[in-house]
Amino acid sequence: MSLNIFVNLYNLGRLDALNVSLRSLPDEERLGALLSLEKIGYEVIWNARRKPASAYVWSGPNEH
Numbered sequence: 001m002s003l004n005i006f007v008n009l010y011n012l013g014r015l016d017a018l019n020v021s022l023r024s025l026p027d028e029e030r031l032g033a034l035l036s037l038e039k040i041g042y043e044v045i046w047n048a049r050r051k052p053a054s055a056y057v058w059s060g061p062n063e064h
Contacts, residue, residue: 030052041061044057
């Protein structure tokens with residue numbers, strides 16, 4: 001999936017819409033999306049082993 005899709009979901013439905021859509025992805029795709037979102041300013045909360053299955057977006061780029 002394109003990173004723009006996730007940014008648009010965030011803009012439309014905020015964190016709930018973004019996290020729900022991320023959970024529907026396979027682990028590898030989810031990991032890539034989370035890392036990409038983190039690079040552009042989204043805050044991602046990871047578990048100790050950085051597994052994508054338990055990670056979620058905590059805040060958007062303009063919420064800090």
